[in-house]
Amino acid sequence: MNPYPNATANAYKTLEVTSSHRLKVVVMIYDAGIAALKQALASHNRNDLIKRNQYVSRAQFIVQELNNSLDMQRGMEISSNLRKLYFFLIRHLSQVLTDNDREKIEQSLAILLKLREAWQEISQKTLKDENVQKASDVYHTEKKLDAINV
Secondary structure (H helix, E strand, O other), rough: OOOOOOHHHHHHHHHHHHOOOHHHHHHHHHHHHHHHHHHHHHHHOOOOOOHHHHHHHHHHHHHHHHHHHOOOOHHHHHHHHHHHHHHHHHOOOOOOOHHHHHHHHHHHHHHHHHHHHHHHHHHHHHHHHHHHHHHHHHHHHHHHHHHHHH
16 A cells, blocks of 8 residues: 555646646646636535635636736737636636625636637647647658668
8 A cells, every 4th residue: 555645646737737738738737727627616515615615726727827828929819818807706706705606616617628628629629630640740750761771
């Protein structure tokens, strides 16, 4: 039995993040935000406002980090629209802390789920396209080698 399960899990997560494609990392960040909001809902249902506020704050931090990572120069309109949506989410989650409003957590969770789904699709398509390109490169290399051996 591992006496340091959290340390092992953190090391694995660090390895997974550093060795993953950057779009996959974005999806993983959304997963963390979604998990925080699900925990906030569960805490709200138990009337544990301290834990709820901690999870909401964690979700706000994650959304702020997503916002900070936007490339406004290259992303142009998409980055601008995401920034507006992230600012909305941060304000919306702040209202949870002051208004004790479960519905705002649910709405924020729904938005993050939709965004995660979109980034997941982009990630899968990008990885597929890159793999096709790599396979294509290998095929052309083999064809060149066959031509040399003839």
